[in-house]
Amino acid sequence: MSDRYIAGVPCWIDLTPPDVDAAMAFYGGLFGWEFEERTPPSAPVRYAYARLEGETVAAIGSGEGEPAAWNSYVWVDDADAAVARAKSAGGEVVAAPVDLGPDGGVGRTATVRDAEGALLGLWQPRENRGAERVNAHGSLNFNDLHTRDSAAAGAFYGAVFGWDVIGVGDGQMWALPAYGDFLEQRNPGNRERQAEMGAPARFDEVVAALSPIPEDDADTATHWGVTFAVDDADAVVARASELGAEVVQGPVDLPWVRAAVIRDPQGAVFTASQFVPPA
Known part of the structure; x- marks a missing residue:
């Protein structure tokens, strides 16, 4: 493959x-x-x-x-x-x-x-060609830059990787122009399927998310976060709690997903995201 x-x-x-x-x-x-x-x-x-x-x-x-x-x-x-x-x-x-x-x-x-x-x-x-399973329960779904300066971030990542900042709904995401064509070749019909589900323009080019840190949040440092796909966000939150994790936020309903932020027993934070198709 x-x-x-x-x-x-x-x-x-x-x-x-x-x-x-x-x-x-x-x-x-x-x-x-x-x-x-x-x-x-x-x-x-x-x-x-x-x-x-x-x-x-x-x-x-x-x-x-x-x-x-x-x-x-x-x-x-x-x-x-x-x-x-x-x-x-x-x-x-x-x-x-x-x-x-x-x-x-x-x-x-x-x-x-x-x-x-x-x-x-x-x-x-070389040998390691990246994660072999993504976007399925228990695997990587998204990477998200939490930043206080979206303009500076856009300039930096644009210069390093060729990323563009695009608006998606009320938020912002990183898009790589060549990625949409790559996905279409790898998975023919990808663009059409996304459009049928109501995905915005250039969504097929999205490689990561961009989340501004609120001005009144003095404690959160700029960082890259990870999101795991899950089949049931509420069940994952319950299980994480049983295993000693802290639920930082949620689960909450957002456009397209039901998500929760979890801090594992050693302090690493991640998001668990359940895809919820539009009605």
């Missing part, structure tokens, strides 16, 4: 908690993930793929003393060139490009901080 992603599309997420085993127990209990250790027992850190029915959905790896957080990665053709673009656009290189796996065969990655402070990973794929 052809790749699911092209350059400029978020393709991978991982969690970096203080306690890998506890994180595995929580997300395994919540979503039914099974784990494949990718590092040898003698390695100083751990990294494990999370799978659903054999398909990769995410990874969990050892934290480096920082608070637990979900990290997003964007597919790039050349990690070094993407880092150079990020620096030119006012970003900071947090982790320089490095090859992963034996002989660098898994991929090449880097981490940058955007002009406002949000961390984002870059992924130049």
Whole structure:
């Protein structure tokens, strides 16, 4: 099968908690993930793929003393060139490009901080071609930049990835012009099906969301968040609570979805989103 992603599309997420085993127990209990250790027992850190029915959905790896957080990665053709673009656009290189796996065969990655402070990973794929399962229960559904300066964010990500900011309903999203054509070739009729459901113009090009942080919210830092698709948001909230998580918000009904924000037992925040087709 052809790749699911092209350059400029978020393709991978991982969690970096203080306690890998506890994180595995929580997300395994919540979503039914099974784990494949990718590092040898003698390695100083751990990294494990999370799978659903054999398909990769995410990874969990050892934290480096920082608070637990979900990290997003964007597919790039050349990690070094993407880092150079990020620096030119006012970003900071947090982790320089490095090859992963034996002989660098898994991929090449880097981490940058955007002009406002949000961390984002870059992924130049080799063996790992990104998450194999998305938009299904327990898998990645969306990545969302929470920002205080939408204009500055638009300039930065436009320069690095070629993204445009577009209006979708009352909100804003990131669009990659080439993505719509790619999806149409990969899944013929995609545009027509979206139009029949009432999707706005250019929705087929959307790669991520853009969420302004309210001016009266002094506590939230600029960051990239992750959303998981779920079949039943209320059931997931109940199960997360049983497993020791905190429900930060919801579930609430929004256009097209019923969603809740959850903080896992080690402090990493994510959104659970149930698709609700329009009546």
